[in-house]
Amino acid sequence: xxxxxxxxxxxxxxxxxxxxxxxxxxxxxxxxxxxxxxxxxxxxxxxxxxxxxxxxxxxxxxxxxxxxxxxxxxxxxxxxxxxxxxxxxxxxxxxxxxxxxxxxxxxxxxxxxxxxxxxxxxxxxxxxxxxxxxxxxxxxxxxxxxxxxxxxxxxxxxxxxxxxxxxxxxxxxxxxxxxxxxxxxxxxxxxxxxxxxxxxxxxxxxxxxxxxxxxxxxxxxxxx
Amino acid sequence: xxxxxxxxxxxxxxxxxxxxxxxxxxxxxxxxxxxxxxxxxxxxxxxxxxxxxxxxxxxxxxxxxxxxxxxxxxxxxxxxxxxxxxxxxxxxxxxxxxxxxxxxxxxxxxxx
Numbered sequence: 637x638x639x640x641x642x643x644x645x646x647x648x649x650x651x652x653x654x655x656x657x658x659x660x661x662x663x664x665x666x667x668x669x670x671x672x673x674x675x676x677x678x679x680x681x682x683x684x685x686x687x688x689x690x691x692x693x694x695x696x697x698x699x700x701x702x703x704x705x706x707x708x709x710x711x712x713x714x715x716x717x718x719x720x721x722x723x724x725x726x727x728x729x730x731x732x733x734x735x736x737x738x739x740x741x742x743x744x745x746x747x748x749x750x751x752x753x754x755x756x757x758x759x760x761x762x763x764x765x766x767x768x769x770x771x772x773x774x775x776x777x778x779x780x781x782x783x784x785x786x787x788x789x790x791x792x793x794x795x796x797x798x799x800x801x802x803x804x805x806x807x808x809x810x811x812x813x814x815x816x817x818x819x820x821x822x823x824x825x826x827x828x829x830x831x832x833x834x835x836x837x838x839x840x841x842x843x844x845x846x847x848x849x850x851x852x853x854x855x856x857x858x859x860x
Numbered sequence: 861x862x863x864x865x866x867x868x869x870x871x872x873x874x875x876x877x878x879x880x881x882x883x884x885x886x887x888x889x890x891x892x893x894x895x896x897x898x899x900x901x902x903x904x905x906x907x908x909x910x911x912x913x914x915x916x917x918x919x920x921x922x923x924x925x926x927x928x929x930x931x932x933x934x935x936x937x938x939x940x941x942x943x944x945x946x947x948x949x950x951x952x953x954x955x956x957x958x959x960x961x962x963x964x965x966x967x968x969x970x971x972x
Contacts, residue, residue: 637921637925638921639925643925713943717939718968721969725945741943745936745939746936749935750932752931753931753932755900756896756908756912756927756932785948785949786945786947788944799944817936818936821932822934831867832865832868842865844888844889847862847873847878847887847894848893848931849933851898852900852931852934852935853934854878854879855898855901856938857965858941859960859965
């Protein structure tokens with residue numbers, strides 16, 4: 637199977653990104669969470685939203701560098717994102733910290749995208765790379781602020797119209813990775829205003845693209 | 861976005877058919893795409909394989925790969941939206957009430 641170069645590169649970079657220290661978590665911790673996400677996504681008997689993977693014997697590594705609660709949060713977002721409530725978020729962010737929480741969501745969404753692509757195309761999901769050693773970078777924007785359109789803090793000033801665009805802006809590494817992937821998987825951000833945009837002749841038209849997008853979002857019970 | 865892009869490009873997508881996951885969506889290759897997207901978001905591996913084969917037969921491998929990538933993107937974006945509590949401004953919701961009803965999503969927990 638021939639995958640166009642920009643898409644293959646975006647997925648390769650995404651996997652490498654997971655293994656590197658983020659702003660708040662080490663590469664080793666990020667990969668531990670990533671493995672829990674893969675586990676959640678392929679779980680043939682998923683733990684229900686009110687359950688937690690840390691309560692199930694043998695599901696988490698015996699020796700973990702990540703708090704059990706972080707695995708629970710990652711599993712819930714990976715498997716039951718449509719059930720999340722603001723009360724649940726407040727508890728999670730109080731336990732983990734608001735920005736470490738955002739980075740954790742970034743790990744979940746990266747694994748969800750790449751693993752979905754491989755499953756959709758009938759190819760085995762590649763192994764994760766080895767973790768890159770080093771402490772979290774602490775990289776943050778100059779200023780963060782509460783957002784009217786998101787639970788999570790965002791880079792200041794907050795956007796008043798587009799919640800998705802700014803969702804990861806308080807964690808620069810996740811923000812950059814997200815838009816690199818979205819550009820290759822969906823379309824470059826600057827093309828989104830064009831209802832007739834097409835990546836290549838003979839490829840998906842814009843309405844065909846949006847048909848796939850809307851059907852997946854509907855089945856994920858995502859109102860947004 | 862489907863309604864907007866469909867109208868702007870003079871195609872006639874039937875949102876109700878997309879929402880129901882049934883044939884008759886009114887776009888080229890639309891029925892095969894709906895079947896593939898539905899399977900991508902589901903747990904039935906056999907149906908995913910069958911829908912992929914059907915889509916490739918109707919189009920080509922590169923087209924299927926593009927569709928697989930879009931589906932993957934929205935496995936990412938839906939979790940981003942729900943994990944970060946993203947909400948739409950009230951005016952945007954009001955302007956899309958018809959689409960919201962068609963998709964039957966007004967009751968969802970993720971409507972914030």
